[in-house]
Amino acid sequence: MKTLRNIFRILTLVFSVGAIVLFFTSFATVTSNGNEVTLIGAQLALGSKITTVIGETIKMARSADILFCFLLTIVSVITAALNFKFKGSRLINIAFSVIPGIYMLVIALSNPMLFVDTRPLENVTGAVYALSVILTAIALLLATVSGVVYVLAADYIEVMASKGEKLTIPKRIIRFLREYKSEVKKIVWPRPRFVVKNTVVVLIMCLIVGAFIWLLDFGLGNLINLILGVNK
Numbered sequence: 001m002k003t004l005r006n007i008f009r010i011l012t013l014v015f016s017v018g019a020i021v022l023f024f025t026s027f028a029t030v031t032s033n034g035n036e037v038t039l040i041g042a043q044l045a046l047g048s049k050i051t052t053v054i055g056e057t058i059k060m061a062r063s064a065d066i067l068f069c070f071l072l073t074i075v076s077v078i079t080a081a082l083n084f085k086f087k088g089s090r091l092i093n094i095a096f097s098v099i100p101g102i103y104m105l106v107i108a109l110s111n112p113m114l115f116v117d118t119r120p121l122e123n124v125t126g127a128v129y130a131l132s133v134i135l136t137a138i139a140l141l142l143a144t145v146s147g148v149v150y151v152l153a154a155d156y157i158e159v160m161a162s163k164g165e166k167l168t169i170p171k172r173i174i175r176f177l178r179e180y181k182s183e184v185k186k187i188v189w190p191r192p193r194f195v196v197k198n199t200v201v202v203l204i205m206c207l208i209v210g211a212f213i214w215l216l217d218f219g220l221g222n223l224i225n226l227i228l229g230v231n232k
Contacts, residue, residue: 005153008146013080015143016097019073019136026130027066028112032121041132044116045070063117065107072100073136076143083150090154094147101140108134 023041030037039060042048047062079093107115112127152169159166167175190198 002157005150005157008150008153009083011146012083012093012097012143012150013077015139015146016073016077016080016093019100019139019143020077022132022136022139023070023073025132027133028116028127028129030116030118030121030127031125032118033123034125037121039116041066041070041136058120061117061119063115065103065115069100069104069107069136072096072103073140076100076140080143080147083147087154090147090151094144094151097140097144097147101137101144104133104137104140108137 023045025040026038027041027044028039030039043060044063045067047060049057049059073096076093076096079089079096082089083093108129112129113124116127118124118127155169159168
């Protein structure tokens with residue numbers, strides 16, 4: 001089990017680093033003025049100067065969505081590396097892998113014109129993604145899976161070391177759901193008439209407080225106008 005834990009800990013880091021590497025490969029090809037312009041993921045995320053086939057230098061704008069995924073992927077790599085030293089980074093790593101993984105999958109399956117900022121380019125007639133976009137999403141999702149398996153394996157080792165004093169994560173989740181179900185059964189739900197009555201009271205109080213604040217604002221506004229000598 002310890003060997004399995006270490007394997008998936010390494011795989012988590014490898015997949016995260018692989019996703020970062022893919023950001024420095026071709027992400028999209030944009031057709032501008034009849035010419036094809038190839039853009040790498042880092043260019044789309046950070047914005048940079050590119051030289052077109054006719055020798056024109058253009059400063060590309062940042063694509064906010066790809067920048068978001070790029071930054072979270074960097075955090076994913078950092079937390080994956082910290083897994084070798086700090087136990088607290090396990091769940092953080094999973095979160096920072098699954099979020100950009102899902103987001104990149106959405107980007108890969110969507111129209112490129114929705115996520116590739118082509119404003120600096122003129123007469124854009126189309127754009128297509130490169131294979132690396134979907135590969136980045138897959139790498140991040142594989143990092144998530146590896147991270148989950150690593151957490152479960154590490155948790156199982158800790159439970160075995162505790163000699164039954166601790167429960168594994170799946171058993172803790174099941175226990176929580178059972179306790180939650182028993183607590184829900186104890187809830188006394190109010191009658192419809194009582195709910196309607198309380199709702200009306202709340203709405204009336206909201207109207208009263210709103211009217212009071214409006215009158216106060218109106219009065220103070222006129223007072224300030226008189227003091228400052230402002231004529232409407």
